[in-house]
Amino acid sequence: QKEVEQDPGPLSVPEGAIVSLNCTYSNSAFQYFMWYRQYSRKGPELLMYTYSSGNKEDGRFTAQVDKSSKYISLFIRDSQPSDSATYLCAMTSSTGFQKLVFGTGTRLLVSP
Amino acid sequence: DAGVIQSPRHEVTEMGQEVTLRCKPISGHDYLFWYRQTMMQGLELLVYFNNKAVMDDSGMPKDRFSAKMPNASFSTLKIQPSEPRDSAVYFCASSRLVNEQFFGPGTRLTVL
Numbered sequence: 001q002k003e004v005e006q007d008p009g010p011l012s013v014p015e016g017a018i019v020s021l022n023c024t025y026s027n028s029a030f031q032y033f034m035w036y037r038q039y040s041r042k043g044p045e046l047l048m049y050t051y052s053s054g055n056k057e058d059g060r061f062t063a064q065v066d067k068s069s070k071y072i073s074l075f076i077r078d079s080q081p082s083d084s085a086t087y088l089c090a091m092t093s094s095t096g097f098q099k100l101v102f103g104t105g106t107r108l109l110v111s112p
Numbered sequence: 113d114a115g116v117i118q119s120p121r122h123e124v125t126e127m128g129q130e131v132t133l134r135c136k137p138i139s140g141h142d143y144l145f146w147y148r149q150t151m152m153q154g155l156e157l158l159v160y161f162n163n164k165a166v167m168d169d170s171g172m173p174k175d176r177f178s179a180k181m182p183n184a185s186f187s188t189l190k191i192q193p194s195e196p197r198d199s200a201v202y203f204c205a206s207s208r209l210v211n212e213q214f215f216g217p218g219t220r221l222t223v224l
């Protein structure tokens with residue numbers, strides 16, 4: 001079983017919908033949680049970064065961490081066709097500070 | 113800044129041949145990472161460097177893979193001999209002492 005599990009999708013939504021992307025993990029030592037966005041044939045780019053539990057908001061994006069359930073989420077409000085991409089969660093412990101463990105990614109398709 | 117630069121962007125080779133992938137990190141970044149991405153396994157860390165020294169290569173098949181960083185602005189990942197199962201997209205990423213890795217555009221490797 002993988003340390004980080006993520007539904008591969010694809011997740012298809014109409015423009016303007018609220019999108020919820022999720023990851024579960026098994027390693028309770030994970031403290032830092034990130035979401036990367038990857039467009040087709042491009043490298044991943046960092047979207048959101050949170051430490052420990054709680055919420056963080058940046059524009060249309062909200063990252064949520066529930067350490068008690070070992071569950072993290074990324075919400076996208078007012079989704080746009082330009083949000084169509086693969087979203088990867090990533091996480092690390094404080095000891096392996098730079099060694100990220102990635103989910104396999106969820107492909108999101110936002111139709112106009 | 114030009115970002116992380118990788119070459120070649122595409123490589124097609126035959127089984128048994130040597131393959132060398134190249135990476136130029138962002139100037140001033142102390143960490144350099146090599147990842148492999150496949151549909152089945154997602155993004156896997158192969159090796160990472162801190163100030164040119166290997167910090168962790170536990171994800172790298174050492175019988176055929178080798179990674180070097182001869183100076184702060186250049187790294188190579190070599191596969192010898194290559195096998196069809198090595199077909200994947202290889203990403204290089206760099207970062208400073210924060211949890212934000214900047215990825216290059218990747219090298220798409222096909223081993224026939």
